[in-house]
Amino acid sequence: MxxxxxxxxxxxxxxxxxxxxxxxxxxxxxxxxxxxxxxxxxxxxxxxxxxxxxxxxxxxVQTTEEMKKLAAKRLRRYLQYNFFPSDISSIPYKKRLRLMMAVNEGLALAFPDVSLKHAVGVALVKNTLATLGTERHEHFLEAMWDGKAIACIALTEVAHGSNTKQMKTTATFDKRTQEFVIHTPDFQAAKCWSGNLGKTSTLAILFAQLIIDDQNFGLHAFVVPIRDPRTLLPYPGITVGDMGEKIGFHGLDNGFLILKNYRIPRENLLNRTADVTTEGEYESSFSxxxxxxxxxxxxxxxxxxxxxxxxxxxxxxxxxxxxxxxxxxxxxxxxxxxxxxxxxxxxxxxxxxxxxxxxxxxxxxxxxxxxxxxxxxxxxxxxxxxxxxxxxxxxxxxxxxxxxxxxxxxxxxxxxxxxxxxxxxxxxxxxxxxxxxxxxxxxxxxxxxxxxxxxxxxxxxxxxxxxxxxxxxKIESPLLTAQFLANHAQIKKRKYRKAxxxxxxxxxxxxxxxxxxxxxxxxxxxxxxxxxxxxxxxxxxxxxxxxxxxxxxxxxxxxxxxxxxxxxxxxxxxxxxxxxxxxxxxxxxxxxxxxxxxxxxxxxxxxxxxxxxxxxxxxxxxxxxxxxxxxxxxxxxxxxxxxxxxxxxxxxxxxxxxxKSFFNNQGNSDRPNWWSEVIIENAPDFTHRRSKL
Amino acid sequence: MxxxxxxxxxxxxxxxxxxxxxxxxxxxxxxxxxxxxxxxxxxxxxxxxxxxxxxxxxxxVQTTEEMKKLAAKRLRRYLQYNFFPSDISSIPYKKRLRLMMAVNEGLALAFPDVSLKHAVGVALVKNTLATLGTERHEHFLEAMWDGKAIACIALTEVAHGSNTKQMKTTATFDKRTQEFVIHTPDFQAAKCWSGNLGKTSTLAILFAQLIIDDQNFGLHAFVVPIRDPRTLLPYPGITVGDMGEKIGFHGLDNGFLILKNYRIPRENLLNRTADVTTEGEYESSFSxxxxxxxxxxxxxxxxxxxxxxxxxxxxxxxxxxxxxxxxxxxxxxxxxxxxxxxxxxxxxxxxxxxxxxxxxxxxxxxxxxxxxxxxxxxxxxxxxxxxxxxxxxxxxxxxxxxxxxxxxxxxxxxxxxxxxxxxxxxxxxxxxxxxxxxxxxxxxxxxxxxxxxxxxxxxxxxxxxxxxxxxxxKIESPLLTAQFLANHAQIKKRKYRKAxxxxxxxxxxxxxxxxxxxxxxxxxxxxxxxxxxxxxxxxxxxxxxxxxxxxxxxxxxxxxxxxxxxxxxxxxxxxxxxxxxxxxxxxxxxxxxxxxxxxxxxxxxxxxxxxxxxxxxxxxxxxxxxxxxxxxxxxxxxxxxxxxxxxxxxxxxxxxxxxKSFFNNQGNSDRPNWWSEVIIENAPDFTHRRSKL
Missing domain, CATH: 1.20.140.10 (Butyryl-CoA Dehydrogenase, subunit A, domain 3)
Incomplete structure (x- = not known):
């Protein structure tokens, strides 16, 4: 050391x-x-x-818009720097993750908005694709690794956060076209709070109720392209925007998303744990x-x-x-x-x-x-x-x-x-x-x-x-955090003594x-x-x-x-x-x-x-x-x-x-440029002595 | 009712x-x-x-500068409205104060910065002049009543807040010219935090150690003209500015003030409790x-x-x-x-x-x-x-x-x-x-x-x-808030009982x-x-x-x-x-x-x-x-x-x-005007289906 x-x-x-x-x-x-x-x-x-x-x-002092721009530009530059060792992909899992965490900690301390844009827009999405997706999502994953996409995770809805089971966004399978039709039934079901969604992300990992022939198979994750990466304009059928000013995290563009019968290929379902076949059969895979x-x-x-x-x-x-x-x-x-x-x-x-x-x-x-x-x-x-x-x-x-x-x-x-x-x-x-x-x-x-x-x-x-x-x-505590409870009869007898x-x-x-x-x-x-x-x-x-x-x-x-x-x-x-x-x-x-x-x-x-x-x-x-x-x-x-x-x-x-802070801050000691709008007419000048006394 | x-x-x-x-x-x-x-x-x-x-x-969203301008303009307008009854000056003291407080409460709830600008810049200064000043300060008081001056109260210094006795700003009497020479010995003695001082006030009620012939008579209050009311430019000898961005209260221009041997007339001492005679004698008045x-x-x-x-x-x-x-x-x-x-x-x-x-x-x-x-x-x-x-x-x-x-x-x-x-x-x-x-x-x-x-x-x-x-x-508690202590022997005997x-x-x-x-x-x-x-x-x-x-x-x-x-x-x-x-x-x-x-x-x-x-x-x-x-x-x-x-x-x-908030907020749903600075080159368009599977 x-x-x-x-x-x-x-x-x-x-x-x-x-x-x-x-x-x-x-x-x-x-x-x-x-x-x-x-x-x-x-x-x-x-x-x-x-x-x-x-x-x-x-x-x-910057406007929120300037802070959002700055965060987006910083994220781009940060990805270009690539602070990881060149052999990062060959480093064993634990060590690799720890180093990635250290870099994230270092970034988050000074630039929390950039760190969060990276965490939700790159790291977590990569992780979700790697763990919930399969080989058919590799092109998405590749793009994330190559820094070719900034994504977002769209789970929370306007009226539902903690109770995820009650999410209202649906993904209905259309066997004819082999597509899922993603739909937001009303404003309360609009996805919201997703970081990067407001202004910049082109892809969303979106959670929706999977419906086949009127049957609901529960919440599943889908990859949904939302903006054209060449223009940053939303695709038809997508209404997307920024949620507006927040208490903090001003550089992060938290967004909302409304989809009107928006179609994505069947393959965009992340199918590690369950899939829908071309025939419209739902298959769990617990292999x-x-x-x-x-x-x-x-x-x-x-x-x-x-x-x-x-x-x-x-x-x-x-x-x-x-x-x-x-x-x-x-x-x-x-x-x-x-x-x-x-x-x-x-x-x-x-x-x-x-x-x-x-x-x-x-x-x-x-x-x-x-x-x-x-x-x-x-x-x-x-x-x-x-x-x-x-x-x-x-x-x-x-x-x-x-x-x-x-x-x-x-x-x-x-x-x-x-x-x-x-x-x-x-x-x-x-x-x-x-x-x-x-x-x-x-x-x-x-x-x-x-x-x-x-x-x-x-x-x-x-x-x-x-x-x-x-x-x-038996107590199911392999890390032994609750093992002491086995001792409860003795523990309960303990009393405070002056010694x-x-x-x-x-x-x-x-x-x-x-x-x-x-x-x-x-x-x-x-x-x-x-x-x-x-x-x-x-x-x-x-x-x-x-x-x-x-x-x-x-x-x-x-x-x-x-x-x-x-x-x-x-x-x-x-x-x-x-x-x-x-x-x-x-x-x-x-x-x-x-x-x-x-x-x-x-x-x-x-x-x-x-x-x-x-x-x-x-x-x-x-x-x-x-x-x-x-x-x-x-x-x-x-x-x-x-x-x-x-x-x-x-x-x-x-x-x-x-x-330094008082004197160097831009404009602190200047007369404001709006001075003439607030001066008081006929205000007396008190530097002239009065002869009153 | x-x-x-x-x-x-x-x-x-x-x-x-x-x-x-x-x-x-x-x-x-x-x-x-x-x-x-x-x-x-x-x-x-x-x-x-x-x-x-x-x-x-x-x-x-507004910049701090815009918020300061807005607060100053609102204060002007607020003074023009004059929400008090026309007979306010003839209403008995208690009723008058209560009505003034009610108006202040009503304003502070929605426009805290305007309320504070008014409170410190008009109400408190008026009060200080009325209670610490004498007839020789009536022209100041008149100006405050007529809305012809926005003032500030300058007490706190950079290195001293709670311990007011240790304030370092001095007001030394110059018998020759019948003036007080106000002086800030170093940056730690700069006055700071005064509301309105940053950009707009023309007068300060300033607290300084009163010195006559090297003897310190302690903290006293003085009226100090600091800016020309016609131009809002500071007078020579005055360094004044805004303290910069704060956590909140963005519309309030908290300022700092440094005076270099700045002279004011002897009469500007608020002399209700003590005065300095033309001969340079210090006189307490406990009448x-x-x-x-x-x-x-x-x-x-x-x-x-x-x-x-x-x-x-x-x-x-x-x-x-x-x-x-x-x-x-x-x-x-x-x-x-x-x-x-x-x-x-x-x-x-x-x-x-x-x-x-x-x-x-x-x-x-x-x-x-x-x-x-x-x-x-x-x-x-x-x-x-x-x-x-x-x-x-x-x-x-x-x-x-x-x-x-x-x-x-x-x-x-x-x-x-x-x-x-x-x-x-x-x-x-x-x-x-x-x-x-x-x-x-x-x-x-x-x-x-x-x-x-x-x-x-x-x-x-x-x-x-x-x-x-x-x-x-005896207990000195005419409002009886501590009178119960007289009962302490009985009170100490009390014990909790299940009933x-x-x-x-x-x-x-x-x-x-x-x-x-x-x-x-x-x-x-x-x-x-x-x-x-x-x-x-x-x-x-x-x-x-x-x-x-x-x-x-x-x-x-x-x-x-x-x-x-x-x-x-x-x-x-x-x-x-x-x-x-x-x-x-x-x-x-x-x-x-x-x-x-x-x-x-x-x-x-x-x-x-x-x-x-x-x-x-x-x-x-x-x-x-x-x-x-x-x-x-x-x-x-x-x-x-x-x-x-x-x-x-x-x-x-x-x-x-x-x-409404999502959709009506200016620019929420627009593509940012900096979009081309952050798009990723050669990013794939994922709406094109892959034939991979």
Missing amino acids: SEALIEDLPSGPLDEYRKQSNFNWKSMKIFFEEDVECLGIKMRMWNILSKDPLFSRSHT EPGKILGAALENLSLARVGIMQGSVNYLINAVTIAIRYGAVRKQFSDNGNDTEFSIIEYPLHQWRLFPHVASAVVLKVFINFFTQDYLDAVELSNTSDRLEEVNYLVSEIHSIICCAKPLITWTTQHAIQECREACGGHGYLKAAGLGDLRNDHDPTVTYEGDNNVLQQQASNWLLKQWHNLSTGK DDFRNPKYIMDCYEWLITYIIEDTASTIQNFLSRGYSKFSAKNHVQVYRSCIMSKAYAELNALRHFWRKISELPSDLRTVLTNFGILYGVFNIDSRISYFYQGGYCEGPHMVHEVKQTILDLCGELKPNILGVVDALSPPDYILNSILGRSDGKIYEELE | SEALIEDLPSGPLDEYRKQSNFNWKSMKIFFEEDVECLGIKMRMWNILSKDPLFSRSHT EPGKILGAALENLSLARVGIMQGSVNYLINAVTIAIRYGAVRKQFSDNGNDTEFSIIEYPLHQWRLFPHVASAVVLKVFINFFTQDYLDAVELSNTSDRLEEVNYLVSEIHSIICCAKPLITWTTQHAIQECREACGGHGYLKAAGLGDLRNDHDPTVTYEGDNNVLQQQASNWLLKQWHNLSTGK DDFRNPKYIMDCYEWLITYIIEDTASTIQNFLSRGYSKFSAKNHVQVYRSCIMSKAYAELNALRHFWRKISELPSDLRTVLTNFGILYGVFNIDSRISYFYQGGYCEGPHMVHEVKQTILDLCGELKPNILGVVDALSPPDYILNSILGRSDGKIYEELE
Whole structure:
């Protein structure tokens, strides 16, 4: 692992805090980057982009139309650069995917719209074609590999998102012409939100109800040409457009699509799992069930894994900005003293920010190493013939993702807001970067599975394991994330004792196991109670979301994150391990505190002692972590070109940057060209002294 | 009270829910509006503005420069309209202020940038001149009344916001020329963030350290001409400009200002409280101490009261959008059934939104009636000669505001985010309105006193009352907000019993009194502990913020809000009172739940019962409130022209509006004019069938 890759940080007002840290931040950086090759490929890309004027990071104001144009041009240029090694196609699957993910992470940090245009328009479509298509779709796939098409994925409809089964778009087989007739029955069935669809994509992977002779065979995927690639004009029968302004992601052209009896060849059905014969017979093909499961996992989850990686990077950016600003910004002094304190010295400010730094630390390590588990699972499902095991593995990975994506994206969303507030007024400047982080991050909590809906899926998996246990079956948890439930009788007997030590990672994990076990049992019995009162299963499950299933999912997600974290940091040299252990503990106790009422409700503790200890541990840790906080943030953070915040610069020269920003911004100091339209007639000139007094 | 003022709501998909409510929403609306005159003046304004093309509510994309121009032109037009009654100057103080506030509220809801330009550039400056200035500043005041000047208030500096004492701008008296020489020593002392300063204001009320013969007499206010009103060009010696792009409030030109030995006449010092004689003598004038206190209260607090009013209105807008959308949007059905449920039917969705509706209800009533207390206090302080009483009153009002502004603005901020998420993907559209609400509301949590700093001031006041008690002095609480502390011995003895009823407003208030008493006592003793360990008072107070002072302030703010609420609704007819009581209870128990750990920590309860009851009460209330939720939102919400959300329309026709929005937006369906710059060369045309298979 070469630390030589990493440049020293510039000297400045942050030196005072950097000197206090007692570990090598470059070694820690390499640990956070997981893989020196992944870091290398990103740094090469950043270096090249930083010299390309098309990728300059200005805070100049642009119209949405200009941002869309810029994103489209950047995507073209990005594809031309081709940052992957020339032998990328021969690199083994896992390594290849990891490198591709690293490049995507590096791009998404600075150019989220370009990254998303690429992810949905190239990467995901390639993947869908490769996994749901067959040899007859190779010409599409080839075109994607050669950069000859930008596509989009058209699933969501105006009136249906989460409930995909109720999609109304139909694909009716016409045996006479051997075509599918794609049709949008009304505006509520218009496809929408598809990235690239608004202005630029020429192909769509479209999901529609497959109809043969009035029989509905359910949702299937079709390749639908929508625009002429030579003119970018839509084909007849296609109504397509941009959805208009959004809260963020301004460069992404999210579109809508209405098809009026639009015909595509029969072969455009992606027929890996099912096909329609020339005779109009529907045929399922379950010849390779493991592969189908793997493909399903990959298609469902790849985007979510990417969202989690990107979200953690946004979290890192936010805390980097707020911590560096907090170290430089001084305000108030002790009585009669003129020397003001850096605001990071105040316990309240530490408490507002350090738990978010702890989240960044734990979740960065988690998502790195969970990505490996995920890729292992995909690989195994593509090669193993032990169907049951693959089935269990796919379900478990799915449940981990379904609770981790909400955990990570909500954590980041809250952290960005707190960081913006912790930077005070200056945090409200666009050039601080926090507004764009918040607005571009915002959709992650509702897209690729609404967080609340995903959490329910994770809790369903946990409840199934609980049900298995109570009916004498085994827990289907090949990754062992739920194996502890087998121990439920012992776990439930645990009680808080005064000697329990929140500084002990093992004890924190014990608390989590108790909490999850308690909530699962309570949830399962509450569901039973509803069922016995005549509620349907659907309704009963809806009635246990609040205070039960949702909390179960969140706690399970945190348990998974911490488990990966402890395991990974155990391999580190002691200086790094010691520092990181404290961040892990802060993460754990902070989250335990937010659910402390369950420990009382479930009889785990009584009296004031546990809650007092938890809160005191948090306060103590905030104080103890202060000397290392700058170093940890330096190890997490990307270079200035990528961070692009006047408040978060690695040299700490925030006032110099503010000054430049005020004076260099186009037109800031000019009289507006509309001045004559707003001056007030006969306004007095107050520079003339009055003789009144 | 005439309900005839209020139009019926249009029929549509919301009828189903509207029919379920069991009260007259128009009567409730009049209650929420407080005063039929206030409602009338707003409706008249809205009616006029809605017909003026300059005030059209389009979602058309504009550059920041265009938005600044538009805001400046709108402000001019708004001043020309003059929505106040012609006899405004003869209306008694309280009534006059309330009407002015109503107009401001009405404007701020739809045109926050125009409202803020007016508030800081006209209203606050007028007020400052009237209260801090004397007869020698009448020509300035006249000009403001006549709409002949747009000013700004220049207090904050680049490196100092909260700590005003450390401002570095100086105003040095030059006896020879009878002038003050205003000087900005370095960029960190540049004035910044002043609204209107960026592009348009011609005058500044500037705060600077007053220096005479090297002696610093502290911060004083001066009138400083900065731009020539005939040309809008800055005067020599003035460097002024716009701060550049922000997260929101795009129409407001926040500026910076650097003065290089810039001279103003001696008379431009606002000399109500202190003056400098022609001989260079500094003279305090304490001739009217009550008035001075009143003036200070008015100047400090008027802006904060306005922020709270505006923030509650934003909260109302956000919940209106999400509740109406949730009633129309359907997703998922019970097994084997095609009829999907409105998402508002799901307990989780209710729990996500209804507590925010409860906040809107309670805080709207609170801010209306607290505004009366505030105006009474200002009036009393201007007329009373009982100095001690006025002093206490001013302090108490200040403490109520210092905790209410954080409570309200944070509540709104969280609610807007939840509402945006509860509207799913469509909530991410600009036309949904939630993004602009969030971005324009965002600065309220850090400006006019950072929320965390303000909270500390409120807790200091409470601690002072506690100290009074423990030293045998009386509680200085003429408004009786802290009078309950006198009862502390009894309050501390309270314990939770199973018979306690969370449906009883009185019991909720008992819980609050216990909570605040417990935290104050704990905080006071912890401060003593720190002091005895050698901490300075400053440091000790900083160490009790987390988990103590902050929580104390929040709970005290909620107690004040609920107290006003119960008192006011007690005057209502029983149909309204019954509904509103339940919203008040939901507000109370929801917030008690979020601090339940203190009840365990302080020994108020033990075992599972209390937390279980609290949570169950919340869940039950959500279910019970559902039939009335639409009606309450209708009673709270402004007309569609003001709400301006495709998802929140009063006719519930969200899909029709989405369709219009997709098709009517300029350029949505056009090929972009940059199409030829991004097409891919030699891209295959996939509409030509392949003969491959």
